[in-house]
């Protein structure tokens with residue numbers, strides 16, 4: 001979890017570079033980020049941001065007591081620091097204490113309801129604690145606040161929707177907002193097939209093929225779906241489409257090993273008697 | 275209609291003072307170049323409309339492009355451009371009225387700059403790419419590396435440039451970007467599109483999950499395959515085409531790196547879709563390094579180097595990658611012509627070297643690959659993370675995957691001409707310290 005905000009007030013001088021490179025050599029077994037931050041904390045011991053950043057690194061390495069010490073130290077330096085709640089929540093979640101994580105964020109999210117990073121963190125903690133509805137609610141808020149939600153985030157929220165029809169509708173919304181992102185398309189395809197919506201799945205693949213620079217694999221997948229649905233004439237046509245797409249490739253790509261393998265697989269499928 | 279000259283004088287004298295005071299604080303800089311469009315960005319000290327004059331000659335900026343609203347952060351897309359064509363442009367600011375020709379001695383806004391749109395994807399065209407890893411130290415070394423490249427390049431057009439992350443130390447703040455990027459490379463920023471990936475230091479002021487923070491505010495990167503490639507849905511990782519080259523940017527810093535995650539799924543789809551001759555990939559964390567970082571250490575960089583090597587190098591190699599560019603280690607390490615090594619250096623074997631030579635046509639011979647895209651036909655992996663400085667201390671530089679390792683500040687240059695790729699490492703004094711060539715036949 002990255003809740004960092006821009007830090008101001010100090011920057012690395014040539015002398016600090018020297019300190020950092022000294023430290024790096026002096027502690028070869030420790031993550032460089034921790035080594036760097038320790039040097040900077042020694043130079044600026046009153047910075048709560050540096051403590052919180054090092055806490056995040058300690059959390060990443062599961063060095064719990066050092067992480068906790070840094071968060072407590074930051075709290076003493078700046079009791080109202082806006083990142084404190086997130087740091088604590090992140091720490092507890094990493095320790096698999098989701099309820100403590102949710103508690104750590106409670107008042108922060110009352111005063112900062114639009115903090116997407118905090119919403120995501122609480123959604124994860126809620127999901128871990130088994131409160132799926134709470135998690136979905138926070139994810140939906142975060143996805144609404146973010147102008148450009150990331151595919152990973154959409155998928156994470158989508159995975160909480162157990163009912164396939166609802167999950168599929170949610171993916172459609174995601175695809176409309178984010179564009180035809182492969183990971184979302186693949187999950188949607190999987191759900192379509194799970195729901196036995198063969199024609200929807202086929203339409204999805206046809207659409208993907210229409211926009212692809214190399215559509216052959218999408219046609220091939222159409223063929224496989226049709227074949228499994230025992231729609232053999234259409235399957236053959238899809239395999240023929242795949243071969244035709246390969247035919248349109250420049251020779252140097254057509255002759256490549258994977259394409260030759262694909263041709264070898266497709267040819268009997270496109271020509272076999274029904 | 276010709277106005278009496280005293281009316282023009284009156285208009286000039288009564289122009290609002292706020293306009294006369296407008297200063298461009300940043301840029302202009304070029305982003306998201308496609309054969310038919312480009313994004314021009316700049317920052318002013320006062321809030322004003324965002325407009326750009328442009329045209330096919332410096333003294334004929336007859337076209338205007340604008341964005342809605344008023345701002346100090348200006349983002350204007352020029353659309354419907356001709357591929358492979360030089361355009362001249364100037365942002366319109368308060369003190370640079372469109373009726374007044376741009377003064378040579380005026381503020382940056384008044385200067386007319388130019389760029390060349392990328393050619394249509396597919397056909398080959400000689401292309402020069404400047405590659406900077408970890409540049410943003412604001413030290414004399416960064417300046418020296420820059421000047422060495424400018425001298426090396428001369429009057430030739432740099433088609434595009436790549437920053438491999440850690441572009442502005444120590445925290446990638448806006449102020450640090452101003453000093454370490456915008457005030458160091460103003461002329462190139464105005465004339466060649468910059469593409470970048472997120473480094474761990476940039477990541478301190480940015481959040482990839484929410485796509486917010488300084489890095490995401492400063493750069494306009496493709497999410498919908500606007501510049502070629504498969505839509506990624508995120509600026510954190512993306513691809514684009516230039517002539518016969520497909521560039522892939524991955525986010526090794528702040529996006530999930532699991533082998534079946536969204537980034538990996540996108541990468542597989544993107545590799546399968548491209549019909550370009552060359553595939554060049556860049557991200558921040560090196561997969562093989564014994565420099566200022568150690569890719570054998572799980573504790574180093576939160577395991578990111580392990581993840582990229584174990585989860586992404588196999589996908590890239592199966593997709594026929596030619597060149598992998600990384601930074602993070604502040605040195606230069608260039609691999610043998612390799613394939614198939616996904617473990618730590620203790621598991622290295624000679625069999626991972628597909629062609630045991632220097633890769634130099636004038637030496638033991640260039641590396642060769644079949645033109646037909648063949649999985650696992652070999653690539654060169656380059657750590658070029660010393661565009662800001664080299665290590666001040668001795669570092670091991672003994673990773674067995676490397677053909678050459680140097681603790682020197684410098685930057686890298688890729689020249690692709692048809693089916694030949696020439697690579698150069700230029701140090702801060704302007705000395706060429708490594709070269710290699712890959713030829714496709």
Ligand SMILES: [Fe+2]
Pocket residue numbers: 408439440473474475558601602603
């Ligand atoms: Fe780095």
